[in-house]
Amino acid sequence: MSPNFQCSIPAFEGLFPLEHDIIIRTLLFRLSEWHALAKLRLHSDDSLARLDHALKKLGAQVRRFQRKTCKAFKTYELPNEATARHRRQQAL
Secondary structure, three states, X not given: OOHHHHHHHXXXXXXXXXXXXXXXXXXXXXXXXXXXXXXXXXXXXXXXXXXXXXXXXXXXXXXXXXXXXXXXXXXXXXXXXXXHHHHHHHHO
């Protein structure tokens, strides 16, 4: 597992209601699993199959997060985020 994602899992534990806590921690685990496999310097048929399987699991977990957790919380864009987004859009 990637140290960054792996270390973040306990930091997120208990911050959200149980249903969302499980979804978020599972998403962090799936991200870590995929990241560790993707970083391998040399792939075999087995490691590519595992990477493909991990990507499918990650995709399913991202969709679950979007469907359940994202809709459960009202979020707001911070002023500096809005400014940065406008700058990026202007650059296109």
